[in-house]
Amino acid sequence: MDLEASFTRCFDGLAAIDGGTTTPGTGWNRFAWTEEDLAARAWFRAEAALLDLSVSDDRNGNLWAWWGWPAPAAVVTGSHLDTVPAGGAFDGALGLVSALVAVAALRHRGVRPRRPLAVVAFADEEGARFNTPTFGSRLLTGSLDPATVLARRDGDGVTISEAVTQADVDPLELGADPEALARIGVFVELHVEQGRGLADLDAPVALATGIWPHGRWRLTLDGAANHAGTTGLADRRDPMLVAAAAVEAARAAARTNDAIATVGRLRVEPNSANAIPSRVDAWLDARAPDAERLDRLVATWRRAVEDAAAEHGVEVAVEGESRTAGADFDGGLRERMGATLQREGIGYAELPTGAGHDAGILSAHVPAGMLFVRNPTGVSHSPFERAEISDCVTGVRALAAVLEDLLCA
Amino acid sequence: MDLEASFTRCFDGLAAIDGGTTTPGTGWNRFAWTEEDLAARAWFRAEAALLDLSVSDDRNGNLWAWWGWPAPAAVVTGSHLDTVPAGGAFDGALGLVSALVAVAALRHRGVRPRRPLAVVAFADEEGARFNTPTFGSRLLTGSLDPATVLARRDGDGVTISEAVTQADVDPLELGADPEALARIGVFVELHVEQGRGLADLDAPVALATGIWPHGRWRLTLDGAANHAGTTGLADRRDPMLVAAAAVEAARAAARTNDAIATVGRLRVEPNSANAIPSRVDAWLDARAPDAERLDRLVATWRRAVEDAAAEHGVEVAVEGESRTAGADFDGGLRERMGATLQREGIGYAELPTGAGHDAGILSAHVPAGMLFVRNPTGVSHSPFERAEISDCVTGVRALAAVLEDLLCA
Numbered sequence: 145m146d147l148e149a150s151f152t153r154c155f156d157g158l159a160a161i162d163g164g165t166t167t168p169g170t171g172w173n174r175f176a177w178t179e180e181d182l183a184a185r186a187w188f189r190a191e192a193a194l195l196d197l198s199v200s201d202d203r204n205g206n207l208w209a210w211w212g213w214p215a216p217a218a219v220v221t222g223s224h225l226d227t228v229p230a231g232g233a234f235d236g237a238l239g240l241v242s243a244l245v246a247v248a249a250l251r252h253r254g255v256r257p258r259r260p261l262a263v264v265a266f267a268d269e270e271g272a273r274f275n276t277p278t279f280g281s282r283l284l285t286g287s288l289d290p291a292t293v294l295a296r297r298d299g300d301g302v303t304i305s306e307a308v309t310q311a312d313v314d315p316l317e318l319g320a321d322p323e324a325l326a327r328i329g330v331f332v333e334l335h336v337e338q339g340r341g342l343a344d345l346d347a348p349v350a351l352a353t354g355i356w357p358h359g360r361w362r363l364t365l366d367g368a369a370n371h372a373g374t375t376g377l378a379d380r381r382d383p384m385l386v387a388a389a390a391v392e393a394a395r396a397a398a399r400t401n402d403a404i405a406t407v408g409r410l411r412v413e414p415n416s417a418n419a420i421p422s423r424v425d426a427w428l429d430a431r432a433p434d435a436e437r438l439d440r441l442v443a444t445w446r447r448a449v450e451d452a453a454a455e456h457g458v459e460v461a462v463e464g465e466s467r468t469a470g471a472d473f474d475g476g477l478r479e480r481m482g483a484t485l486q487r488e489g490i491g492y493a494e495l496p497t498g499a500g501h502d503a504g505i506l507s508a509h510v511p512a513g514m515l516f517v518r519n520p521t522g523v524s525h526s527p528f529e530r531a532e533i534s535d536c537v538t539g540v541r542a543l544a545a546v547l548e549d550l551l552c553a
Numbered sequence: 554m555d556l557e558a559s560f561t562r563c564f565d566g567l568a569a570i571d572g573g574t575t576t577p578g579t580g581w582n583r584f585a586w587t588e589e590d591l592a593a594r595a596w597f598r599a600e601a602a603l604l605d606l607s608v609s610d611d612r613n614g615n616l617w618a619w620w621g622w623p624a625p626a627a628v629v630t631g632s633h634l635d636t637v638p639a640g641g642a643f644d645g646a647l648g649l650v651s652a653l654v655a656v657a658a659l660r661h662r663g664v665r666p667r668r669p670l671a672v673v674a675f676a677d678e679e680g681a682r683f684n685t686p687t688f689g690s691r692l693l694t695g696s697l698d699p700a701t702v703l704a705r706r707d708g709d710g711v712t713i714s715e716a717v718t719q720a721d722v723d724p725l726e727l728g729a730d731p732e733a734l735a736r737i738g739v740f741v742e743l744h745v746e747q748g749r750g751l752a753d754l755d756a757p758v759a760l761a762t763g764i765w766p767h768g769r770w771r772l773t774l775d776g777a778a779n780h781a782g783t784t785g786l787a788d789r790r791d792p793m794l795v796a797a798a799a800v801e802a803a804r805a806a807a808r809t810n811d812a813i814a815t816v817g818r819l820r821v822e823p824n825s826a827n828a829i830p831s832r833v834d835a836w837l838d839a840r841a842p843d844a845e846r847l848d849r850l851v852a853t854w855r856r857a858v859e860d861a862a863a864e865h866g867v868e869v870a871v872e873g874e875s876r877t878a879g880a881d882f883d884g885g886l887r888e889r890m891g892a893t894l895q896r897e898g899i900g901y902a903e904l905p906t907g908a909g910h911d912a913g914i915l916s917a918h919v920p921a922g923m924l925f926v927r928n929p930t931g932v933s934h935s936p937f938e939r940a941e942i943s944d945c946v947t948g949v950r951a952l953a954a955v956l957e958d959l960l961c962a
Contacts, residue, residue, distance in 0.1 A: 228825065228827070228828065229823050229825060230778075230823055272825075337783075338780045338782070338783030338784070339780075339783040339784055339785060339788065340784075340785070340788050356782075358782060360826055360827075368932065368935070368937075369639070369932070369934065369935035369936075369937070370931070370932050370933060370934065370935060371747040371748075371908060371933040371934040371935075372813070372815035372817050372838045372934075373747070373765075373767060373813070373838065373840050373906070373907035373908040373909070374746075374747030374748040374906055374907050374908045374931075374933060375747070375748055375813070375931060375932075375933075376748060376749070376813065376931075377804070377807060377808060377813060379748070379749055379931050382804075382815070384800050384815075384816055384817065384819075385800060385801065385804060387797075387800070388796075388797035388798075388800035388801050389797075389801075391793050391794060391796070391797035392794065392797050392798075392801075395786070395791075395794060398786060399786060404781070404782070404784070404785065404786060406781035406791070406793075406827070406828075406829055407793055408781050408793065408821075408824070408825055408826055408827065408828045408829055408830055409821065409824050409825055409826040410793075410819060410821050410824065412817075412818065412819050414637075414638050414639050415817070415818050415819065416637060416638055416681070416817055416818055416934075417769055417817055417818040417836035417838050418637070418769075418815070418817065418838050418934070419637065419638075419815075419817045419934045419935075420815055420817055421817055422935070427826035429781045429782070429826050429827050431782050497782070497783055498782035498783050499780060499782040499783045500782070522779070522783075522784060522785075522788050523777065523778070523779050523780075523784075524779060524780040524783060524784075525778065525779065525780040525781075525825075525827070525828050526777075526778040526779060526780075526828075526831070528777075528778070
């Protein structure tokens with residue numbers, strides 16, 4: 145079986161849905177429950193049908209393609225179909241395409257599983273539309289209470305409740321799904337790496353060691369709107385100056401804590417070139433190797449922001465918007481995956497990541513692991529995200545070997 | 554004649570058009586040629602009619618209300634009807650209301666002018682909709698070539714050409730209007746002060762000495778979009794850090810040049826909390842007592858921005874969007890206005906301003922002067938802009954005395 149040809153055919157089908165090609169351009173915009181997402185779900189059903197897999201939705205809108213009869217303790221692999229705004233072609237897509245091609249390869253070489261396998265496409269992993277990342281996996285595992293988010297609206301005022309209904313998911317049925325969870329004996333997610341770890345280490349794939357704790361904080365800075373041309377410096381209460389200090393303090397606090405921090409979103413009011421802003425909102429995204437360093441980073445940042453606010457007569461409020469505890473992937477599973485890769489002669493590295501994944505959510509409930517595929521530039525969440533076809537094929541080989549080992553042991 | 558009652562009635566009529574009351578709230582949004590602006594223009598025509606003034610439009614959409622037959626070398630006073638986004642009730646409006654009430658007062662006390670007088674409402678002084686400040690006065694004086702701006706679009710994609718057509722102004726007729734200019738023998742604009750100069754000096758009104766040179770520069774910072782959770786600090790090219798440096802450098806350069814500078818507008822792409830921005834645009838508004846200090850300020854700022862961009866691997870471009878030379882108001886006229894105020898027993902100060910005004914545009918062509926009315930907080934371009942009624946009445950008395958002197962000498 146020509147893995148490269150199978151991979152390319154399958155991958156191009158998904159990439160064609162939004163954005164048109166895998167050439168970097170304006171990016172992919174497949175947000176949960178939209179027309180583009182529904183087209184991707186139809187693509188998934190069609191690809192599964194080509195492999196004689198039987199597809200079913202669960203109560204939370206996750207899609208399952210089964211090889212064998214659905215039963216407890218199955219081997220499960222998969223990822224997600226949705227993207228961030230102007231996202232890349234690989235994030236999520238690579239894991240699903242690789243899973244489908246790996247299943248095709250196992251079938252092609254006559255593997256006879258001792259337990260069922262499912263390829264799962266988790267719903268709304270990025271959370272771009274409703275600010276609800278890992279929506280499908282958190283609902284399934286009971287770690288997200290649907291009542292707390294059903295009324296959230298997208299930029300057009302559509303609620304989650306309305307959006308899922310349009311996708312034939314009953315909002316009243318959303319929530320913990322212990323039967324579905326019990327069917328997952330082990331979960332393996334393949335994902336394009338989102339940094340330059342593998343490029344620097346010169347390896348095609350990695351086993352993930354864990355996910356860093358992560359949080360998002362919203363900073364609200366209230367100053368006083370005023371005329372930019374007539375208000376003396378001493379009479380200003382300019383929140384933009386405090387926002388600038390917050391951007392710089394985030395970088396400094398990340399550096400001293402061996403962590404990462406980003407201010408990627410700002411809202412300025414009234415955002416007029418000749419007016420001192422009345423208010424600036426800024427969002428801090430911070431991730432660190434452990435919870436202590438994350439706390440220290442945020443505390444240091446906050447003190448710096450409060451000092452700047454006091455200096456400029458600006459009122460400051462900091463609100464935690466989200467916080468995830470991070471995850472350590474199952475050590476036994478990782479060892480077993482590593483042994484399989486060695487047997488196959490696939491060189492690999494081990495890396496942590498700062499990004500959240502459905503595998504991280506599941507890892508609190510079942511043995512879970514991740515395979516990363518090298519990203520030559522490290523660019524992700526961008527139309528310029530990419531992976532070499534040879535590395536993608538190595539990823540498929542690695543995933544197929546890991547699945548075969550788990551299915552047949 | 555009860556000046557306070559006349560003033561209040563007239564002022565409240567204009568304030569009611571957009572925003573509803575003179576109580577600070579969400580602010581006034583009267584942008585050129587919109588429904589709100591047309592309503593304000595109708596208000597102006599109606600108030601002029603109450604005073605038996607004859608109203609006519611000129612080719613550039615400026616409205617003229619004449620006491621006496623339109624003729625060269627008239628005494629002209631006025632201001633503008635449009636506002637900035639979420640603007641205050643006084644900016645522009647105070648000058649027009651005070652002009653109308655002053656004319657009423659002169660008529661009431663039987664003044665017999667020796668030359669005609671006009672109250673003028675200049676079109677689109679703020680330039681909020683099309684980024685074309687002092688549109689009407691610059692067209693009239695020939696200092697703005699309409700061909701360079703007719704295709705500019707507002708936020709909804711409407712061009713200036715389309716917008717003026719909707720207000721019954723022929724876009725092909727826009728441009729230098731030497732006949733209209735020749736009718737202006739002298740121009741006096743009353744305006745709410747936009748800083749705390751009079752509040753600090755404890756005077757109700759001021760004569761303007763001049764307008765500071767002023768410019769606007771657009772800064773474009775191109776970095777690399779990337780995942781906020783997985784990209785190491787060393788692998789980032791984050792334009793937000795350079796924008797932060799630009800905000801702080803603007804303040805520092807203003808301080809060392811006894812000038813003012815503001816970054817009030819930013820545009821962040823993709824502006825997502827979990828993405829390193831690909832690009833940030835920032836606008837610098839800077840004003841200084843003289844051209845040399847303004848140049849020095851911008852050069853210092855630019856060097857600081859370029860240093861930060863080099864440090865962070867970000868590409869930087871700086872583009873001058875507008876520059877005005879500033880203005881020194883006619884010394885003879887100012888002396889004469891001062892003598893009149895002294896005769897009337899009205900205490901006054903003399904102040905420069907960093908704000909542009911139609912009077913500044915006209916000052917290059919005819920003797921022009923300005924009266925400022927005390928602003929107790931200095932807040933302007935904001936719903937919280939205000940002036941005490943007693944100071945507004947003093948402003949009307951001052952303007953009436955100045956106009957009487959100019960009309961009857």
